[in-house]
Amino acid sequence: MHRINRINSIKTLKLHLYNAAITQNGIIRLYSNNNLNAFKLIYHIPKIKLDFSKRPQMILKRCLNQDTNVIEKSSETVLEDSNYPKSKKKDFNNGDEKKIRSGLLLRVMEVALTTMIGLAVIGIGGVFYHSWYERNEVHKVKLAFKKPDPLIKGISREFLEREEFLETIDKAIGGRAPGKYILLVGERGTGKTKLILNAITKINQYGVVLAEAHSDSEIFKIRLGKALNYTYREDYIGQLFYREAPERGSALLDVEKALNVIETVAIKHYKKRGRPLVLVINHIHAFKDDKEGEDLLELLQQRAESWAATKIVTMVFNTNDYSIYERMRRVASQMEVIMVRDLKPKEAMNLLKTKRQEPEDELEKIVERVGGRLSYIDKLAKESDIYATVKYLENEERTWIINRIGLIPNFEGSALDKQQYASCAWKLISAIVKSPSHSVTTSEGRIITGNPKWINMMDQDDIIMIDENQNIKANSKILLNIFEEIVNQDGFDELLDNVCERVNEINKGQNTRELIWSKSNNQHIIFEKSKEN
Secondary structure, rough: OOOOOOOOOOOOOOOOOOOOOOOOOOOOEEEOOOOOEEEEOOOOOOOOEEEOOOOOOEEEEEEOOOOOOOOEHHHHHHHHHOOOOOOOOOOOOOHHHHHHHHHHHHHHHHHHHHHHHHHHHHHHHHHHHHHHHHHHHHHHHHHHHHOOOOOOOOOOOOOOOOHHHHHHHHHHHHOOOOEEEEEEOOOOOOHHHHHHHHHHOOOOOOOOEEEEOOOOOOHHHHHHHHOOOOOOOOOHHHHHHOOOOOOHHOHHHHHHHHHHHHHOOOOOOOHHHHHEEEEEEEEEOOOOOOOHHHHHHHHHHHHHHHHHHHHOOOEEEEEHHHHHHHHOOOOOOOOOEEEOOOOOOOHHHHHHHOOOOOHHHHHHHHHHHHOOOOOHHHHHOOOOHHHHHHHHHHHHHHHHHHHHOOOOOOOOOOHHHHHHHHHHHHHHHHHHHHHHOOOEHHHHHHHOOOEEEEHHHHHHHOEEOOOOEEEEEOOOOHHHHHHHHHOOOHEEEEHHHHHHHHHHHHHHHHHOEEEEEEOOOEEEEOOOOEEEO
């Protein structure tokens, strides 16, 4: 690398740099590393201007003054100094400072005004959206009472011509029975749901919504929302800006919100039509017999009472269990109870005659075996082989009873609860079979079983039924025949006594607990009595 102090001019110059032009004065040394590490010297040329926009190279510039002092700068620094000269500081007087301050204040005010306008637009839009959303929610629930549900189809009325039930149900479902709510109670298969569906199809489902109950309150909430076309504000955009506490998001509160919307729609409907809306809750026996289930049933019944008093909504409940009736009767003042029972033998015979070609005496024998349960009569009318169908129904019920409350002699301790339930059930069944009327009163049943909960469990398991006169009977004619067959067998009483003794033995052993009071003196306590070993 050579150092040059003074050079006047260079006429010819070949640069191996890309896009380079020379337009600046000064004594400059330019080094270009192009190939094979060979350096070329570029000497003083008037008016040098370098453009390294495409491929800048690292170049050194040495500016020599009269004292031959050398100043070295990189090419990037040279380009920055030449293209962006440093501005000189200006001296501001008081007038300039006031202008700057006033301009800054105007900018701040402009930003603040813009922010306020934006917030106002968002707030006004939120208010309009909220009001529109509330009206839309009410409108959707209103359409749910007007549009037919595609899942509810027309039900055949061939086996439902029972005037004592049809007239009352038709009036209630049609909105012609304001001022009360209905509770349908009856055994499984007596035709309660068909009565309701038949009444709904008569009015083309106008003004009626049906929801199915479930043991899980969350699932019931979803079913009720689907029936009402109500989303519980889950699609509300305003929820993005706030978050509810976890305790405020329970299923009971959501059901309460849905009932509030129904009330709003019902008030408008009653003012316009003069008739109440109808809300049907089917199979409410599915609600659990715990605090959550009791709270849910209490919530629905409270609304049913208040709506019946104001005549804006008629609620219809359907259940298989007599225990539901006992729970609701405690606070009922506007409730009307309809007990739906089996058909009488003569009514069942008349129905079978219209569908079957068998002789009348054969049909009488069949009715004597299966009774007047509507679901059984329906199956007998549809199947080609009526005798095989009767046998199938009997075997099905017998298998269910044996699996549910079959007696096991010398059972293990792990089966204590089931065998205790089974022994109490067969005690009650034996009393029913041996009774001339094939029934016992509920008070007698409590004495026989020793605990009312066993009666409720047997009712829930469709083993027994409780009629409107507080009498306990077999759940169906088929079960009564099976009970008579089992109870009258040889050795049944001995088997039942054996199981009862085994239950008492295990209970006695479980109730005996030995607590070590002190290891030093080997003192023990048994049944709260101490003794020394």
